[in-house]
Amino acid sequence: MTTIDRMSAEPYYLQLGRIIEGRIRGGEYQPGERLPSESEFCRTFDLSRSTVRETMRSLQEQKRIRMVPRRGAFVASQADSGWMLQVTRGFLETEMDNSRTVETRVLRSGSESLPTDAADALALPAGTVGFVLERVRSLDGQPAVHSINFMPADVGSALQGTLVLEGKQSLNRTLREAGHKIYGARREVAGVGASAETAKLLGLKSGAPVLLIRSTSWGQDGRSFDFHRSFARSDVVTIAVEAQAVDDE
Amino acid sequence: MTTIDRMSAEPYYLQLGRIIEGRIRGGEYQPGERLPSESEFCRTFDLSRSTVRETMRSLQEQKRIRMVPRRGAFVASQADSGWMLQVTRGFLETEMDNSRTVETRVLRSGSESLPTDAADALALPAGTVGFVLERVRSLDGQPAVHSINFMPADVGSALQGTLVLEGKQSLNRTLREAGHKIYGARREVAGVGASAETAKLLGLKSGAPVLLIRSTSWGQDGRSFDFHRSFARSDVVTIAVEAQAVDDE
Numbered sequence: 001m002t003t004i005d006r007m008s009a010e011p012y013y014l015q016l017g018r019i020i021e022g023r024i025r026g027g028e029y030q031p032g033e034r035l036p037s038e039s040e041f042c043r044t045f046d047l048s049r050s051t052v053r054e055t056m057r058s059l060q061e062q063k064r065i066r067m068v069p070r071r072g073a074f075v076a077s078q079a080d081s082g083w084m085l086q087v088t089r090g091f092l093e094t095e096m097d098n099s100r101t102v103e104t105r106v107l108r109s110g111s112e113s114l115p116t117d118a119a120d121a122l123a124l125p126a127g128t129v130g131f132v133l134e135r136v137r138s139l140d141g142q143p144a145v146h147s148i149n150f151m152p153a154d155v156g157s158a159l160q161g162t163l164v165l166e167g168k169q170s171l172n173r174t175l176r177e178a179g180h181k182i183y184g185a186r187r188e189v190a191g192v193g194a195s196a197e198t199a200k201l202l203g204l205k206s207g208a209p210v211l212l213i214r215s216t217s218w219g220q221d222g223r224s225f226d227f228h229r230s231f232a233r234s235d236v237v238t239i240a241v242e243a244q245a246v247d248d249e
Numbered sequence: 250m251t252t253i254d255r256m257s258a259e260p261y262y263l264q265l266g267r268i269i270e271g272r273i274r275g276g277e278y279q280p281g282e283r284l285p286s287e288s289e290f291c292r293t294f295d296l297s298r299s300t301v302r303e304t305m306r307s308l309q310e311q312k313r314i315r316m317v318p319r320r321g322a323f324v325a326s327q328a329d330s331g332w333m334l335q336v337t338r339g340f341l342e343t344e345m346d347n348s349r350t351v352e353t354r355v356l357r358s359g360s361e362s363l364p365t366d367a368a369d370a371l372a373l374p375a376g377t378v379g380f381v382l383e384r385v386r387s388l389d390g391q392p393a394v395h396s397i398n399f400m401p402a403d404v405g406s407a408l409q410g411t412l413v414l415e416g417k418q419s420l421n422r423t424l425r426e427a428g429h430k431i432y433g434a435r436r437e438v439a440g441v442g443a444s445a446e447t448a449k450l451l452g453l454k455s456g457a458p459v460l461l462i463r464s465t466s467w468g469q470d471g472r473s474f475d476f477h478r479s480f481a482r483s484d485v486v487t488i489a490v491e492a493q494a495v496d497d498e
Contacts, residue, residue: 014372021372022471025433062369085438085490086335120311123263123270184274185492189334190483191440191460209458211440212483217492222271234439234461241334241490243434243466 004045012047013054019045020055021064024075035065035073085189085241088182088217090172101141104167107134107201111153118150121216121227131156135167136201143202144237147230155180155225180225185217189239198231211239253294261296262303268294269304270313273324284314284322332488334438337431337466339421350390353416356383356450360402367399370465370476380405384416385450392451393486396479404429404474429474434466438488447480460488 004015023029036044041052056073059065065073114122114130124130133149133156149171158178163169172182193207202210211232218224232239253264272278285293290301305322308314314322363371363379373379382398382405398420407427412418421431442456451459460481467473481488 011374014374017372018471025467025471058369058372062372086492088492088494120307123266123307123311125260125263181494182492183494186489187492188487188489189438189460190488191458191481192483193458209440209442211438211460218274222274223267232440234441238437239439240435240437243335243337243431243436245337245430245432 004047013051013058016041016045016047016052016055017058020059024064029075031075033075034071035075037072083237083239085187085213085239086243088172088185090170101139103138103141105136105138106165106167107136109133109159109165111156114150117214117229118227121214122150122152122224124152129153131159133159133165133171139236142236143233145230145232146198146201147228149226149228151226175226180219182217182226183220185215187213187215189213192231194231202231202233204233210234213239253296262300262307265290265294265296265301265304266307269308273313278324280324282324283320284324286321332486334436334462334488334490335492337421337434339419350388352387352390354385354387355414355416356385358382358408358414360405363399366463366478367476370463371399371401371473373401378402380408382408382414382420388485391485392482394479394481395447395450396477398475398477400475424475429468431466431475432469434464436462436464438462441480443480451480451482453482459483462488 002019004012004019008015020029020035024031029035038049038052038056041047041055042049045052056065056067059073060067063076066076067073110132111129112132113127114124114132116126118130119126119128122130130153131151133151135147135149136143137145137147155175155178158180159165159171159174162174164171164174176182190212191209192212194202194204194210196206198204198210199206199208204210211234213228213230213232215226215228215230216224217226251268253261257264269278269284273280278284287298287301287305290296290304291298294301305314305316308322309316312325315325316322359381360378361381362376363373363381365375367379368375368377371379379402380400382400384396384398385392386394386396404424404427407429408414408420408423411423413420413423425431439461440458441461443451443453443459445455447453447459448455448457453459460483462477462479462481464475464477464479465473466475
């Protein structure tokens, strides 16, 4: 569909929405790119301004575009639509691109003996001493994620003396600069009840449902260098996955 | 690392595990392929049989391989490690490849006026009549997922008279055969408390934490043809995402 079908029962604003969505998905309008102005859409499709506005409102609600005051409508980037689990970017990097204020409070950091799940994920013998980093992240002032990262000792040592331990620098970026670049990761998601501790940190009642993400990241050599458990408040942070067809499907 | 380092403090079984993992990730051992026998690993790496067994046990726990009685160890396919959200395959197709018994009970199917979230996701005016399919899926006899699919009326009509409505055929496959092939999908995950109804269907207490997946699928033309809410018991079904680095990261 590339023009408005005047005989269709489908409201014009939805038809226009589909045309624009098709162009976004087809790559004609790229993520981050500014859309044509409302007046241009009015002229091109011979539609009233209120119809075009209704389309924009609906695309914005679906997070396909975002409106910037005095500048117009922009195609949403993946980052705009929350933390995308199928890419290797971290939570902080995503949300900062998203223009949300991220505050990080470091609860503890240092050498500790690794719990079983972390040791298994990192392919280390249970009880090996590793590096632990526990943090609470807030978005625009609201507690959003409680996370505990576990790393092999040599990986953790790259964090000594950095601003990561003060909550002022991205863990992902710092590890990357130290040569630990994520080549792949596996992330399991689950709905769980918040522990008393997590609940307190996230401003919830103990046992309240939260999203648990258990993530293992490895480098190109296949070595796992980070495992984390993150507990997220689904009402504060959107966590999503984009799926794409592959040939054998 | 391609040989066992006899001077290292790292146990041999973990060193061998890393070598095998590296070969799986590097593509030398392909998903579904049979690994060399235990005896071959013993010979190649000059290791005892108990060490090689320990490696296999540990790789199996990490779901990198699966052991088939009398046939040996096989590299796990993605499907073996749960429902992978970054691909477009459905739950049923995944779990059947996984050799788990899937039973589906259809709770309701037919034409209904679409709720707001479904209408928005399908880009239809609120209150449009669409097709609704509500099901409970069990895995090996355990209730695992409660899901409600919403489709535009014309898409749903392709299901009339099919075994999908009796819970005996894959919805994904049937839609695909009717020309509605998933080109892309967006899936949001959240931890939520089960409603009284969902709890009863899944054998949980009301309010117990479950994983909510809200998924919208579209075809190559950009038209959304299916929206579903699925509530999953994380203790019965593993739901995961594999992330891969892309160039700009």
